[in-house]
Amino acid sequence: MLLPGYKYQLAIQSVTPKGLWLHAQGEQIFLPRSECPETINEQEPIEIFLYLDRDNKPKATTRMPFAQVGDFALLKVQSIGPHGAFLNWGLEKDLLSPYSEQAQKMDEGRQYLVHICHDQQNRPIASSRLERFLVKENRDLREGEEVTLLVWAFTDLGAKVIVNNRYEALLYKDELPQNLKRGEVHTAYVLRIRADHRIDVTLRRPGAAGVKDARDVILEALEADGFLPLHDQSPPELIREQLGLSKKVFKKAVGGLYKDGLVELESKGIKIIS
Numbered sequence: 001m002l003l004p005g006y007k008y009q010l011a012i013q014s015v016t017p018k019g020l021w022l023h024a025q026g027e028q029i030f031l032p033r034s035e036c037p038e039t040i041n042e043q044e045p046i047e048i049f050l051y052l053d054r055d056n057k058p059k060a061t062t063r064m065p066f067a068q069v070g071d072f073a074l075l076k077v078q079s080i081g082p083h084g085a086f087l088n089w090g091l092e093k094d095l096l097s098p099y100s101e102q103a104q105k106m107d108e109g110r111q112y113l114v115h116i117c118h119d120q121q122n123r124p125i126a127s128s129r130l131e132r133f134l135v136k137e138n139r140d141l142r143e144g145e146e147v148t149l150l151v152w153a154f155t156d157l158g159a160k161v162i163v164n165n166r167y168e169a170l171l172y173k174d175e176l177p178q179n180l181k182r183g184e185v186h187t188a189y190v191l192r193i194r195a196d197h198r199i200d201v202t203l204r205r206p207g208a209a210g211v212k213d214a215r216d217v218i219l220e221a222l223e224a225d226g227f228l229p230l231h232d233q234s235p236p237e238l239i240r241e242q243l244g245l246s247k248k249v250f251k252k253a254v255g256g257l258y259k260d261g262l263v264e265l266e267s268k269g270i271k272i273i274s
Contacts, residue, residue, distance in 0.1 A: 002027055004052050005069035005116065005124035009045040022046065022060065031060045051091055052123060065090040069116050069124055072133075072150055072162050074183030076111045087114065087126050101127035113152060113183060134168040137197035141167070141190050149188035149201060151180060161201060163188070169199035174236055177203060177244040204249060214245050214253035222263070222272040229269040 002008060002024060010022035010029060020031040020040070031048060040046075048060040049068070066089050067073035075087040078094050085106035086094035097106060097114060106112055106128070114126035115133045127133070130152065141147065141163070149171070150162040158173040159180065171188070191202040205213055221243060222228050230239055236247040243250065254270060257263045264271045 001025070002029065002050055002058070003069070003118065003122055004050045004058055005118065007047060007049050007064065007068055009047050011045050012040070012042045015040065015042060020046070022048065029058070029060050031062070035061050035063070037062060049091075051093065054093060056123065061091065063091065067116055069118060070165070072113060072115050072130065072165060074111050074113050075126065077106050077108050080106070080108050087112070089116070089126075095124060095126050097126040097128065101125060101129060103128040103130070111183065113150075130162075131168075134162065135166055136168050138167065138193050138199050141193065141199060143190050143192055145190045147188050147190060147201065149186045149203075151182050151184045151186075153182065161188075163190075163199060163201060167199055169201050171201050171203070174240065174246040174248075175202050175204070176240065178241055204245075214243075214249045215257055217243055217245060218250070218253055218257065218270070219262070219272070222270065226272045226274075227269055231265070231267070231269055 008024060010024045013021045013023040013028065017033070019033040020036055022029040022031055029048070029050065031046070037046070046062070048062055049064055050058055050060055053059040066075065073089070075089055075095070077085045078088045079086045084096050084098040085102065087097055089095040095116070098119075099105075112128050113130065114128050115130055116124060116126055117133070119125050147163045148165070150165075152160040152162050157170060158176055159171040161169050161171050163169045186203055188201045188203050189205055191200040193199060218228065230242065230250070232251060239245055239247050239250050245253070254263065254265070258265055262273055264273055
């Protein structure tokens with residue numbers, strides 16, 4: 001049985017003036033002509049998204065939503081109804097977030113980070129009670145591994161993030177780049193797996209690769225006028241604001257540049273050697 005809320009690759013069974021009949025798992029799905037691509041190759045499968053229309057009947061479209069069932073996404077509330085909030089997820093029919101699935105009461109016009117799931121009737125809905133859908137302890141990640149990061153919320157320690165659409169993790173304050181926003185997606189790396197199996201991540205490649213990246217950032221900043229007013233005693237916040245680097249990585253990178261004879265260290269900053 002094909003469940004609504006997912007993308008599918010379906011074979012074309014027949015072509016009619018009104019649209020396409022698609023076939024999969026013993027079911028037939030109709031794709032209206034208005035939803036069909038301009039060029040149709042009957043030998044190739046077609047990608048569709050299956051959702052429920054306003055009468056709660058399955059409907060296929062080639063327009064893809066911002067996210068599907070199983071995903072986390074930042075969505076905007078379009079309207080409020082008697083059963084909950086309706087969020088824009090990129091389709092003609094908005095996605096319901098029932099009041100029982102709202103961690104805090106949603107307001108029209110605001111954006112919320114939600115998890116898309118099914119209700120008991122297999123209807124796609126949105127839930128902002130994210131903790132229910134996240135794994136807190138590491139099961140299969142390794143330190144240094146590349147991951148996908150979704151910014152969730154900001155705390156005194158840094159940013160709570162969602163890793164690989166599965167794990168709750170932490171991006172520490174000294175790792176935060178300037179203007180990082182909730183809902184943004186970034187490539188990140190596992191910084192460490194703590195003793196309690198919780199996950200810390202970084203936006204910089206760990207080890208020597210990360211230091212090399214930082215060297216490139218510093219040299220690029222020096223290209224403007226040959227001088228950078230940052231040094232060992234500069235506040236971590238100032239280094240992070242100007243370069244997007246933690247002070248620890250900054251010092252390692254500057255030390256390497258100095259050792260290689262590429263910069264001079266002055267009392268008020270760093271000077272590039274022509």
